Amino acid sequence: MTASTPLRTTLIGVALAATALIPLQGTAFAGQNDRADSATAPVSSVAGIEDATARSLARSLADPAWERQVREAALAADSVDLRALTSGSTTSAGKRIAPQVAAADRGVGAAKGLGGRVGSLLRVGLADASMKASLAGGAAPLVAAAPSDDDASALTAYDSEGVAHELSLDSVPDRPVYVVDVDGAKAVTEGLKVVNETLEAKGLDVPAPAARLNAAAPTATAGIDTTLINSVRISDVKEPWIKGDAEIFTLVTGFGKDGKPRVDTVEMPYLNKAATTYYPNQVLVNWSNYKYDMADAVMMEDDGDTNYQALAKAIVTVLLTITDQGVYIPLADALLDAIPASWWTDDPDYVDSWYTLAKATKGTRNGAAANGWINVSPYHVPAL
Structure with missing residues (x-):
């Protein structure tokens, strides 16, 4: 592919x-x-x-x-x-x-x-x-x-x-x-629940306790830091047919507060056509869940034959072999390597990926596969 x-x-x-x-x-x-x-x-x-x-x-x-x-x-x-x-x-x-x-x-x-x-x-x-x-x-x-x-x-x-x-x-x-x-939208929603449940069972997406997150933060700045998607676009691939809706989701990877690799799933039901710019103002990364100021994002598509149990098991199998070495290690490649070989034939399960996103990252970032771009900005969500 x-x-x-x-x-x-x-x-x-x-x-x-x-x-x-x-x-x-x-x-x-x-x-x-x-x-x-x-x-x-x-x-x-x-x-x-x-x-x-x-x-x-x-x-x-x-x-x-x-x-x-x-x-x-x-x-x-x-x-x-x-x-x-x-x-x-x-x-x-x-x-x-x-x-x-x-x-x-x-x-x-x-x-x-x-x-x-x-x-x-x-x-x-x-x-x-x-x-x-x-x-x-x-x-x-x-x-x-x-x-x-x-x-x-x-x-x-x-x-x-x-x-x-x-x-x-x-x-x-x-x-x-x-x-x-x-019904792709329904399948993605339920499928990501399967992925989340599998990851949680293995301790790969457990949120950090709120009390610990804000313990050292001044009251005026209590809350969470996030990366917001201001706009996003997937490239027009100029095929000889008119493309219909796609069902897109993104897997955000990094090291959790406990030092274990973690994956957060992000549904993107609005992003359903190529060559169209969307303005979702959607949170992509919740930095309160991560140990390092770096994360990767891998955008995927449900191609109809996507098996979410197989996806979750493949991700878990690979990520559980990776340990925290005290420095940030990109996990996107490990995640992509975990995906079964059959996913790379006929249909584009993999859409694009973005490496080394940080809290301060802002502006337009082209995808590593040159198949799309995202415009992001830091966004602080204050505590109530």
Whole structure:
């Protein structure tokens, strides 16, 4: 993976396309379609689950009543909870597919290391808002899974007969396309809880007691020192498709007050598009948690297949081998080295990183991977 790899295309605003819809060989999919309708069919990855669900959902749309219900839901909102839509349906096809969707949701939760704690994750919606007119006009929709490979030039979508069609990713097609994808924002929120719990269990993110932090500080200056993100931008990577929303989070690393390496997680739900400058005024580093006046920040993205349990275990395994030598040691490289090799293929889990941030750091800092920049400033949060 290189710094020029784009942010992953997600559910809303995905650019799908082709002026022509090219059927793939039907014989290769006939048996797969039958197996995909089984609620217990084993699937090994989030991408596989999404594709099997998209294929089955497409076939279920042969039921006019159910097709109308899905159409109305897609026209009313950008995306909808697929599990809620199927479980609440009174149509025969909706009822029939509901167990498979529920099983698929559980599979996604397991594949992402979230178990059953997160509830429903799968969503469905139109790939592009421009498709609403043709859908409202009665055009028969296709169903596709969100693309997981940013280097792909085409996407597979299915019709109500289970026939696969190859769609070019160069422009938006005239025919409406439903996209099945994971609720990335929800996955990041729950996933970072898993990471935090794992880190806390190993003593790698325990905050310093407030009383100790301010014991030597004058009353007038009691509080905490932080680094604030004034603005942030991820580069435009000039790929041939229109990129949709990304789900970004940042891992801040350094040595805690107890001398152990620590990681603090920072959600960044607003930072969802490339080539866009955001002004969050968000706290990036809480210096009260750190021993040294230095910290590193590693920005990551949930690419759909991100497994948070695996991420947390990998981080813990590496950081527990590092000891405080009495001087600041950059931990960003150790954190990046801990990430499983599979994370560096196809999708850009790693976005960029910033080394040696200090309390006094201010102004614009370019990322080490040259894929973005942040503008930061010191900010003191006074005690109440």
